[in-house]
Amino acid sequence: MLTLAPDGPHWPEALSAVRGPRLRQLWAIGNPEMLDGAPGHFVAIVGTREASSYGLRVAKSFARGLAAAGATVISGMARGIDTAAHEGALEAGGRTIAVLGTGPDVPYPAGNRWIHSQVAERGLIISESRPGTTAFRGCFPRRNRIIAALSHATLVVEAGHRSGALNTAAVALEMGRVVAAVPGMIDSARAAGSNLLLRDGAHPVVSIDDALGLVGLSRDRTPVRFEMHTIEADIWDLLGLGCQLPDVLAERVGASLREVQASIGRLEVLGLVTHLDDGSVARAEVGQPKAVSNEAA
Numbered sequence: 001m002l003t004l005a006p007d008g009p010h011w012p013e014a015l016s017a018v019r020g021p022r023l024r025q026l027w028a029i030g031n032p033e034m035l036d037g038a039p040g041h042f043v044a045i046v047g048t049r050e051a052s053s054y055g056l057r058v059a060k061s062f063a064r065g066l067a068a069a070g071a072t073v074i075s076g077m078a079r080g081i082d083t084a085a086h087e088g089a090l091e092a093g094g095r096t097i098a099v100l101g102t103g104p105d106v107p108y109p110a111g112n113r114w115i116h117s118q119v120a121e122r123g124l125i126i127s128e129s130r131p132g133t134t135a136f137r138g139c140f141p142r143r144n145r146i147i148a149a150l151s152h153a154t155l156v157v158e159a160g161h162r163s164g165a166l167n168t169a170a171v172a173l174e175m176g177r178v179v180a181a182v183p184g185m186i187d188s189a190r191a192a193g194s195n196l197l198l199r200d201g202a203h204p205v206v207s208i209d210d211a212l213g214l215v216g217l218s219r220d221r222t223p224v225r226f227e228m229h230t231i232e233a234d235i236w237d238l239l240g241l242g243c244q245l246p247d248v249l250a251e252r253v254g255a256s257l258r259e260v261q262a263s264i265g266r267l268e269v270l271g272l273v274t275h276l277d278d279g280s281v282a283r284a285e286v287g288q289p290k291a292v293s294n295e296a297a
Contacts, residue, residue: 001105001131002028004035012038017149017175021142027104027131030124034072034095035150039177041071041215042097044151046144046165047081047158048190055081055158055190058182060088062155065208065269067094069217074099074151076143077125078108081157081165083115090118091262092269099147100127101139108135144168153178153214155205159193166193169202178214180205208269219271231255232263236283239273243282 004011005025010032015023043066045059063073063085073089075082077098089096098119102108104127107116119125128146129139144164148154148171156179159165169179180203184191198204205211212218234253238244244252250260264281267273274284 002032004028004032004126010035012036012150014038014042015146015149018145019171019174020145023128023146026126026128028124028126029104029120030122032124034097034124035126038072038150039152041217042074042151042153043071043211043215044074044147044154044168044172045081045085045157046075046147046154046168047156047194048160048163048165049078049080049082050160050190051080051084051158052188052190055182055184056084059084059157060091061265061269062157062182062205062208062211063088063096064092064094064266065219066211066215066217067092067096068266068269069212069219070094071212071215071217072097074147076100076140076147076164077112077115077119078164079112083112085157086115086119086123090122092266096123097150098123098125099143099150100125101129101143102135103127103129103131103133105131106134140164141167145171148172148175148177151177153180153203155211155214156181156194156197156202158182158184158188158190159197160189160191161193161196163193166197169197178203180211180214182206208271229263231259232267235260235263235267235281236272239281239283243276243280245280249281 012035059081067089072095074097075085086096104125107113144167148168154172156165172179181194181197182205250257
């Protein structure tokens with residue numbers, strides 16, 4: 001457990017934008033160097049706890065793509081969109097920071113112990129609440145102002161009218177930060193708040209390129225620049241013979257369907273493959289990748 005103070009190392013100047021109760025210190029678990037450079041290429045991905053499969057898929061995909069391009073993904077480790085964002089960043093081997101309303105050592109909800117342990121080991125968890133503090137009235141709005149301050153852009157993926165993600169977006173706007181949202185179905189209560197953000201001027205994000213553009217990043221569409229794991233390279237080679245269904249790819253590369261789907265997801269984020277209407281996967285016809293061994297990964 002670490003403590004960070006305004007006059008100490010790794011305290012980001014971005015936190016000077018925080019309004020309300022003064023930030024006197026933060027407790028942290030993990031790598032505090034991840035705070036260096038905030039708000040820079042820092043993107044908050046937030047949204048409803050009651051996310052749809054669409055919302056979870058989009059949040060994880062965008063987080064994966066942002067992290068792969070060098071952005072730091074920030075969220076609040078709540079269930080739903082927050083958890084998907086942290087998972088996507090970790091899957092990409094990238095940087096992610098969780099800002100908690102509870103103490104940094106108290107997963108909330110309790111069912112998030114696994115993602116809490118993963119972010120603590122491979123990323124950073126911070127909180128202004130003392131270790132051991134459980135959830136209390138007002139702790140999540142306090143957390144939201146830190147998320148907004150650390151992030152150059154706040155991306156809302158599915159948020160209802162009462163979602164705390166709207167509070168984060170409002171605080172971000174007050175701080176002069178960028179606010180963006182992913183369009184949702186107009187008859188979905190889960191997306192009512194995020195759709196209103198778009199109506200009121202938030203940046204629409206409909207692709208990973210849109211998301212990267214929020215922080216001035218872009219993806220290199222030349223596959224030779226990407227170092228692929230063996231499974232991804234094997235999938236690419238097989239797709240050179242034509243489109244394939246994921247279960248067929250799994251059988252041919254000798255991997256589990258889950259591993260293949262994760263690899264397809266990364267290739268799709270990088271713009272190298274695409275899903276067809278029949279559920280099969282095809283090359284996006286952008287070039288030739290370079291494979292690396294698992295040992296080098």
